Amino acid sequence: MSESSVTISVSVNGSRMSQTVPARLTLAELLRDRLGLTGTKVSCGMQVCGVCTVLVDGAPVSACASLAADANGLEVLTIEGVSEPGSLHPIQEAFIKEFALQCGFCTPGFVMMALALLAENSEPDRGDIVRYLDGNICRCTGYEPIIRAVQAAAAEVHP
Amino acid sequence: MRVLPPFTLHRPTTIDDVVELVSWDDLPYVGGTELLLAMRAGLLNPRSLIDLKGVEGLDRIEAADDAVTVGATVTHARAAGDAGVRRALPLLVDVLGEVGNPRVRAAGTLAGNLCFAEPKSDIIPFLIALDASVTLASTNGERRTSVSDFILGPYFTSRDQGEVLTTIEVPVRPGRDMTYVKYQVMERPTVGVAAVRAVDDGTMRVVVGAAGEVPVVIDVDASDPDADSVASEAAERLEPVDDLTGSADYKRHVTAVYVRRALSRLERR
Numbered sequence: 001m002s003e004s005s006v007t008i009s010v011s012v013n014g015s016r017m018s019q020t021v022p023a024r025l026t027l028a029e030l031l032r033d034r035l036g037l038t039g040t041k042v043s044c045g046m047q048v049c050g051v052c053t054v055l056v057d058g059a060p061v062s063a064c065a066s067l068a069a070d071a072n073g074l075e076v077l078t079i080e081g082v083s084e085p086g087s088l089h090p091i092q093e094a095f096i097k098e099f100a101l102q103c104g105f106c107t108p109g110f111v112m113m114a115l116a117l118l119a120e121n122s123e124p125d126r127g128d129i130v131r132y133l134d135g136n137i138c139r140c141t142g143y144e145p146i147i148r149a150v151q152a153a154a155a156e157v158h159p
Numbered sequence: 160m161r162v163l164p165p166f167t168l169h170r171p172t173t174i175d176d177v178v179e180l181v182s183w184d185d186l187p188y189v190g191g192t193e194l195l196l197a198m199r200a201g202l203l204n205p206r207s208l209i210d211l212k213g214v215e216g217l218d219r220i221e222a223a224d225d226a227v228t229v230g231a232t233v234t235h236a237r238a239a240g241d242a243g244v245r246r247a248l249p250l251l252v253d254v255l256g257e258v259g260n261p262r263v264r265a266a267g268t269l270a271g272n273l274c275f276a277e278p279k280s281d282i283i284p285f286l287i288a289l290d291a292s293v294t295l296a297s298t299n300g301e302r303r304t305s306v307s308d309f310i311l312g313p314y315f316t317s318r319d320q321g322e323v324l325t326t327i328e329v330p331v332r333p334g335r336d337m338t339y340v341k342y343q344v345m346e347r348p349t350v351g352v353a354a355v356r357a358v359d360d361g362t363m364r365v366v367v368g369a370a371g372e373v374p375v376v377i378d379v380d381a382s383d384p385d386a387d388s389v390a391s392e393a394a395e396r397l398e399p400v401d402d403l404t405g406s407a408d409y410k411r412h413v414t415a416v417y418v419r420r421a422l423s424r425l426e427r428r
Contacts, residue, residue: 004167023168023208045161046196047263048346059236059265065195066266069168070212116261135260 008072012037013081021068028052028063030071031078039079039108050109050136054078060116079108082115091115091153100149102140110136114150122158126151163198167207171214174325178298180209183320187211189232190266192259193275209323217325222247227329231270235282236261238269247331248289254339254353257281270324273306278313279347279404284368285339286329287376288353294326301325313372334358338424340417341369349404350413352393352421363425365389365418370410371397386422390415 009018012035021030031037031054041051042064052064055077083089091114094100101107110133117124117132124132129150138146169185171177181187188194188208197203211217217230222243229238238244239255258264258272258281272282273293283306291306298321306327309316318324336358341351350370356363361382367375375396377389399410 004165006168022165024163024165026163029162045199047192047259050260050262053262060262061265062262065192067168067191067195069210113261132261135262 006069006072008069010068010071010073011075013076013078023067023069025068026064027054027056027061027066027068027071027076030068031063031076037078037080041105041108043105044137048135048137049106050113050133051106053109053112053136055112055116058116058119060113077112077115079111082111089115090156091118091149094149094153094156095146098145098149098152100141100145106136106138106140110138110146114153117150118154118157122154124150124154161199161201163195164201164204166198166205169207169209170212171209174214174216174296174323177209177211177214177323178296178321180207181297181321181323185209187231187274187323189268189271190234190263192263192267192271193277194271211323220244222331224331226331227251229269229327231323231325231327232268233270234266234268235259235264235272239264248329250337250339251285251289251329254281254285257341269327273309273327274316274318274324276310276312276314276316277347278372279351279369281339281341281348281351281368283310284351284366284374285353286327287374288337288339288355288364288366289329290355290364291327291329293324294328295319295322296325297321297323307374307376310374332357336425338421340421340424342413342417345404347404350410350417352414352417354418354421354425356425365393365421367393367397367414367418369404370414371399373398375414384422386419389422390418393418 004023005020006023007020028042031040043049043051047062047065052062054063057074091111129147184206186205189211211232217232219230220241221228227247235255235258239252245252287307294303337355339353341348348369351368353366363379365377375393394411394415397414399407401407
């Protein structure tokens with residue numbers, strides 16, 4: 001089977017969608033440009049900054065460096081799907097409480113990474129958190145509030 | 160941010176279909192952690208990508224008594240999370256954890272890491288130290304070669320245009336001490352040293368990665384190797400270039416330091 005267009009069926013935040021897309025379309029372009037889900041940001045284009053992080057079948061993925069075609073048949077969770085409308089996930093609450101965001105540009109990526117971390121390790125120590133978030137960049141906070149937020153969220157989710 | 164150039168995406172299901180397709184213009188693709196970046200930067204513009212993720216058999220991980228075998232589509236994350244791999248080669252799990260970040264590890268593969276032949280790879284010197292080998296398939300059949308022979312230079316392997324890497328095999332031998340030490344302050348290491356020693360006869364392989372254009376491989380016969388002479392040999396044989404991780408002189412110096420450090424860590428086990 002060879003095609004420069006592919007037809008994909010992806011579950012995004014619980015809703016199944018089907019589209020024919022160019023093979024070269026990235027997952028970030030699908031989410032942002034075709035589905036209007038602009039909570040997922042783009043910046044470095046090289047998987048070093050983390051602002052494009054989404055979860056695909058629970059695994060953290062750089063959406064800007066991932067083909068939309070690779071999400072075919074899988075479940076994608078973006079920042080928009082992390083909580084029900086009108087409420088916040090404990091991780092998001094913790095980020096606010098710990099002042100772990102200023103401009104907010106990196107925040108969706110950090111929240112998605114924190115979600116993935118806590119799903120894998122419900123009681124991370126500081127070293128685990130620092131290592132796991134090593135691939136996400138923040139220009140505003142100096143990172144300490146982010147680390148505190150993840151620690152607080154872990155304690156909240158698994159007291 | 161620029162868009163990817165247009166290409167055709169093949170999604171074959173058998174290795175026979177793959178080898179019919181692969182060429183310099185039709186590239187094997189799994190995680191694309193370097194490939195897609197190179198395409199976006201305009202360095203590569205293949206006519207097609209051949210997605211290996213649906214090919215039967217390439218996703219296997221086998222941890223037998225004498226070898227750990229991974230297929231071409233096995234990601235760093237899957238290999239590191241495999242209980243059999245952890246039992247057989249716990250240090251490999253640690254080294255795999257050094258690659259990139261969790262997103263890169265979730266998508267990128269050991270096979271891709273080898274084929275990209277990044278001079279600053281962590282995995283390549285470690286696999287060379289363990290005497291790992293790879294299998295390449297083509298329309299002419301299969302050939303097997305050591306990782307040491309596979310890596311020819313920076314971003315340069317012995318893979319021919321019609322070949323696709325299908326399997327990586329890492330021997331597991333009882334009675335080996337091993338270590339991997341590195342110095343890294345930037346996104347890539349300045350120097351990484353892998354050392355593996357056979358406890359029974361003291362023979363050792365020391366591999367220096369990152370600091371030079373090609374890994375430096377030193378096989379030491381003596382049962383009581385002089386650390387200083389191994390360190391000097393490594394520094395002398397290194398082919399360093401000045402870059403952001405240091406000048407050539409600095410790299411020779413820090414290579415000798417880290418070779419001595421690796422050997423002293425082996426001693427202590």
